[in-house]
Amino acid sequence: MHVYEVFTKRDGRDEFRHVGALEAATDELALVLAREGYLRRAEGDRLWVVRRDHVIVADDNFVAPNADKPHRHHDGAAVAARRKASRQSQQ
């Protein structure tokens, strides 16, 4: 038996979304169980199952540095102030 992670999606809407996991003996049975467990009432029309031991998981420390990169953002405040000042000086 293997553990499979299950992803579903509705056509034209949303991204593939992780909905849960299941245990199955083969890939084919994993698909059957996923369909009957997670898409019983047409909650989606696309289905992926991925063996859990095939998922490549990033370590938190690997992901963490990008939580501290303010220079990759611009909230527009400085531009807005200049625009406003510029409009007022033209009036």
Add this chain to the structure above:
Amino acid sequence: MARSWATMADFEDFLDGGGLVEVDDDMPDAYRRAVFAFIEMHANSELMGGLTERDWIPKTPGLRHKMAVLAKTQDEIGHGHLLYMVAADLGVKTRTEMLEDLFAGRSRFHNVFHYRAVTWGDQVAIAFLVDAAALISQQAVFKNCSYGPYKRILRRIIAEEGFHMRLGEDRMMRIAEGTARQRALFQESLDRWFWPALQLFGPDSKPDDVLLRWHIKSERNEVLRDRWVQKFVPMLQGYGFTIPAPDLRWDAEARRWDVGPIDWAPLKRTLAQGGPDSARRIREAADNWERTAWVRAALSNGDAAADGAGR
């Protein structure tokens, strides 16, 4: 790895702040065991409920209702699958260990599945009263549950339980609008199932209940039980049925129904596997598991070690 907390106080602050615990978090062991026990009991109850439902497929009157019972049986067994997976991921027991414990009578499942459904009226009473009670409990857990994987699985389980409850209500209304014999049949079932359904919520929550403190449950048992009473007592009376509670009274001042004192002894007996139908139910479930071993073996390409299987 994911988050960890230096002290229980830090962890409880995180939970009080609405934090969601994920499976790879380094959660305190006591929390892991509490959330596991709760989900294991839910999983067991879905499986035992599904097996009960299955018994009624051949006996359900009419093709439309037969198909609905078939679908409901699949739903319940499916819920068992999903919940055993969420429980197994906590690493306390494998799925095989959980099933072995259930079939050996070592673990718990809901009180209502320790009674026998004798008539179609019983089946209707279960679908209406018991499914509604289960739904009220699950909604309260879902609302604020601190364990993320369980909360997400509950969303879909609740959607499906909603179908079951409406199906039960549909059937109850057909019986209520039926012949005197049909009404008498349902009244008998109501007499049998009213108290077990009410007892499903359990006795009043203790002040130090960790399930509440750790936001695994978000409402006290007595609050949920009262919600069920206030909804179903007037509804059943409205259809002309008698509530089998001798001390039932309407409190005009508080504008609420009071069912009177509750005898918790029957609930306690079911928790010790000593309910009226506990032994037969557990034996049937265990026999069923053995009878279907060849299917699991065939699906696992005859790999006996993978039978039923964990990790």
